[in-house]
Amino acid sequence: xxxxxxxxxxxxxxxxxxxxxxxxxxxLFMVPQNxxxxxxxxxxxxxxxxxxxxxxxxxxxxxxxxxxxxxxPVHYPQDAVCExxxxxxxxxxxxxxxxxxxxxxxxxxxxxxLSGMVTCPITKTSLNDGGYHFPGHxxxxxxxxxxxxxxxxxxxxxxxxxxxxxxxxLSAVASALTMxxxxxTIAMTHKALTGDFGYVAPRVAVAGLNPHAGEGGxxxxxxxxxxxxxxxxxxDAGMMVSGPYPPDTVxxxxxxxxxxGVVCMYHDQGxxxxxxxHFSDGVNVTFGLPIVRTSVDHGTAYDIAGKGxxxxxxxxxxxxxxxxxxxxxxxxxx
Numbered sequence: 583x584x585x586x587x588x589x590x591x592x593x594x595x596x597x598x599x600x601x602x603x604x605x606x607x608x609x610l611f612m613v614p615q616n617x618x619x620x621x622x623x624x625x626x627x628x629x630x631x632x633x634x635x636x637x638x639x640x641x642x643x644x645x646x647x648x649x650x651x652x653x654x655p656v657h658y659p660q661d662a663v664c665e666x667x668x669x670x671x672x673x674x675x676x677x678x679x680x681x682x683x684x685x686x687x688x689x690x691x692x693x694x695x696l697s698g699m700v701t702c703p704i705t706k707t708s709l710n711d712g713g714y715h716f717p718g719h720x721x722x723x724x725x726x727x728x729x730x731x732x733x734x735x736x737x738x739x740x741x742x743x744x745x746x747x748x749x750x751x752l753s754a755v756a757s758a759l760t761m762x763x764x765x766x767t768i769a770m771t772h773k774a775l776t777g778d779f780g781y782v783a784p785r786v787a788v789a790g791l792n793p794h795a796g797e798g799g800x801x802x803x804x805x806x807x808x809x810x811x812x813x814x815x816x817x818d819a820g821m822m823v824s825g826p827y828p829p830d831t832v833x834x835x836x837x838x839x840x841x842x843g844v845v846c847m848y849h850d851q852g853x854x855x856x857x858x859x860h861f862s863d864g865v866n867v868t869f870g871l872p873i874v875r876t877s878v879d880h881g882t883a884y885d886i887a888g889k890g891x892x893x894x895x896x897x898x899x900x901x902x903x904x905x906x907x908x909x910x911x912x913x914x915x916x
Contacts, residue, residue, distance in 0.1 A: 588617045590697040593687040596622025597702025599667040601882030602892040604630040609894040611654045621687045624656040634890045645695035669888030677712020680704050688726045691873045697908045698874030700900045703882045717749040732870030738860035742843040743852035744771045755848040764812035772821045774869040778907045787841040788825030795826045862895040865903045874907045876900040
C-alpha cells in the first residue's frame, strides 16, 4: 500500500473527547506526520498530553497554511470546545463537539483545503444526545455529502468485507434485503476495489443470508429470490462476482486468496470474521462518497480512556489507507 505524504493534508477528527481518540492522536504523532491536520479541540489534546506526560507541540492551523514540522496542527471551530470533558464520561456537550468536528472536516475536504478525512471513534448515543440524530458516522457523512448510495467496507491486508445492511437490527435484516440493495452493494464494492484500491479485475464473493446459503430453499428463500438474481445482474454488467456462498466457508476462501472482497448481508456476518483477523489494524472505509473517509475499526473504549494503554495501530492503518485511496483517485482523475 502506498503511503507517500500528500501535498494537500488529510483531516483527522478527534472523535469523542472523553474516549481514547485524543490519546490515539498523540501516539500517532509520536512519529512526525507531515500531511495530517487534527480537527478538534486543542485544549483537549493539551490536557491529554499533560496527563499522560506525552511531549507534544500543539499549534493552531487554518486552511491554506503550511504544516510546521514536529508539531501537531489543530483546526478547531470556536463553537466546539470541550473544556469540561472527563475521561470515560460522554455528555451532550461532547456529542455536540464531535458532531461539529465531523461537519468541519467534511466542509474543509469539500472546499479542497483537505484531501480526505480520517475519523477517531465516536459514541452513537452521545452523538444523538448532542443533537445529531444518526445511527453513526457513515449515515451522517452520507447526508453531509448528499450521497444516496453509500456503504461500509472493513478493509485489511487479509480480508475486505462490505455490508448490504449496516446498523439494522438482526430481526429486520431479511425484510430489508432487496435485489436492488444487494446489486447496488456489489456494484459499489466492485467500484471501490478498482477505483480506491487499484484492483484491475476484482473478484467479489457474495455471502448468503441463511445457513448453507439456504440449502436450495430448505433453510430460506432469500438466496434464490433476492441474492442470486442480484449476482446474475452484476455478472451481466461485466463484474467478476460469484455466490451466494455459505457464510461459514466464504471468508476462508477470501483469506486464502480466492476473492478480493466479500459482500455480506448484515453487520455481524462480516465484522465478526473481519475483527478476528484485523482487530488491531483494521480500517473502516465509507464508499460511495465523493470524498475520501477512513476510520479506526473500534470504539471509544471508555473503560481505558486516559490510562495511556490505547493501541494506535488501527489509526495508523486508517491514515495510511486514506493516503493510498487519495493517490489512487488522483491517478484516475476522480
